[in-house]
Amino acid sequence: MPLSNAELRRYDSGVLRLPSDKRSEYHQQVDRLVQLLSKSLRDQSKIKISKVVKAGSFAKHTILRQTYEDPVDVDVVFYIRDLDPKQETLESLGTLIYEALIEIYPNKAVDDFEIQRKAATVVFKGSGLSVDIVPVIEDPSRDGYGWQFDIKDGTKLQTCAPCQIKFVRDRKDADKDYRTLVRLAKKWRNRAGLSHLKSFVIELIMAHLLDTCGASESIEKRFRDFLLYIAQSELKERISFPENGTSQPYFSEPVVILDPVCSDNNVASRLTDAEREEIVAAAWDAWETANFASAEGDIDLWKEIFGPRFSTEAAA
Numbered sequence: 001m002p003l004s005n006a007e008l009r010r011y012d013s014g015v016l017r018l019p020s021d022k023r024s025e026y027h028q029q030v031d032r033l034v035q036l037l038s039k040s041l042r043d044q045s046k047i048k049i050s051k052v053v054k055a056g057s058f059a060k061h062t063i064l065r066q067t068y069e070d071p072v073d074v075d076v077v078f079y080i081r082d083l084d085p086k087q088e089t090l091e092s093l094g095t096l097i098y099e100a101l102i103e104i105y106p107n108k109a110v111d112d113f114e115i116q117r118k119a120a121t122v123v124f125k126g127s128g129l130s131v132d133i134v135p136v137i138e139d140p141s142r143d144g145y146g147w148q149f150d151i152k153d154g155t156k157l158q159t160c161a162p163c164q165i166k167f168v169r170d171r172k173d174a175d176k177d178y179r180t181l182v183r184l185a186k187k188w189r190n191r192a193g194l195s196h197l198k199s200f201v202i203e204l205i206m207a208h209l210l211d212t213c214g215a216s217e218s219i220e221k222r223f224r225d226f227l228l229y230i231a232q233s234e235l236k237e238r239i240s241f242p243e244n245g246t247s248q249p250y251f252s253e254p255v256v257i258l259d260p261v262c263s264d265n266n267v268a269s270r271l272t273d274a275e276r277e278e279i280v281a282a283a284w285d286a287w288e289t290a291n292f293a294s295a296e297g298d299i300d301l302w303k304e305i306f307g308p309r310f311s312t313e314a315a316a
Contacts, residue, residue: 001297003220007312009180015309016183018058018065018072026129030054030074033104033122033131040100041078047096050081050138055161057199060168062182066128069190069307073130075119077161079146081138085156090149093135094120101133136161145262163261164200167243171207175215177222182206184223184306191307192282196275201268204257205229208239224290230283235268235276 034052041047056075057063064070080093097120101113105122114121119132136146136159144162149155171178185202209222209229216222235255240248243260251266254273259265271279286305293301303310 002218002294003302003312005217005219008184008219011310011312012180012183015311016064016187018063022065025127026058026072026074029124029127029129030076030131034076036104037097037100037133040104041096048081050079053077053079053161055134055165059165060203062168062179062186062199062203064183064186070187071130072128073132075132075134077134077136079136079138081140083137085137085147088137090135093149097133097135157265158262159265160261167207167260168203171210175210177215177219178206178210180219181222181226185226187306188286191305192286194279194282196271197279201257204239204260204267207241211241220294224287224294227283227287227290231280231287234280
């Protein structure tokens, strides 16, 4: 017997979704960090911050609640004005941010901070919250847009954090279960150990299926269809959106999924062919398990996909 929508919504609400009290706690931690970091950057450098935007899964409400295999992180985008993206690098911006973080938190070990590909990271050990500070050089000609850098290869791309948040919100407005489906897919991803399958890629694949297939009544079937799409397409189909328009560049990477707010950005560009094959194989296995679990009404089989905490019972 297939799982009902009510059962999967209970699982999402009771196990997957970030509780409101935790969301408030994380907001307070991030707001305090933003306040201190903004002041430090203004005091110590030429950096002019035009605005700060909470982004990523936290802002899109697709984040999972924290468990040992589901970390909680928040992207905070610092828009910096009056800088030339042709002259600046992430290394120059990242160093300023890194030094400011150490000044703000002098009692923290330096190891608490890490310069990642596009961000400096602060980890709050008490709550386990990880905050990525993402510097973006503002594009004064386009509201919300700016240039984001990659520290490893020196490339830069244009992005729009508020636009990406709006894209997900628009899909949620078109389909009330869109975010539930994204969280189900992310939980499967984490259980399967597919760390290279990024959250934004999952959100975009689910949005593509919504745009092309519509919102059917069954959440369970749509989750199985998500797995089947990955398995059958082998992630070799180019994915784009109405927001991308008709003029789109060519990409040579194994997986091509266009950023709906910037057609020059292939969101899946970091996926190697070996990683693509691993994701496809995992999707086939999960689809076969899900089909059998649906036919048999076997909760234990669903736990193979979602983990031992999978439950469709209402919270006590």
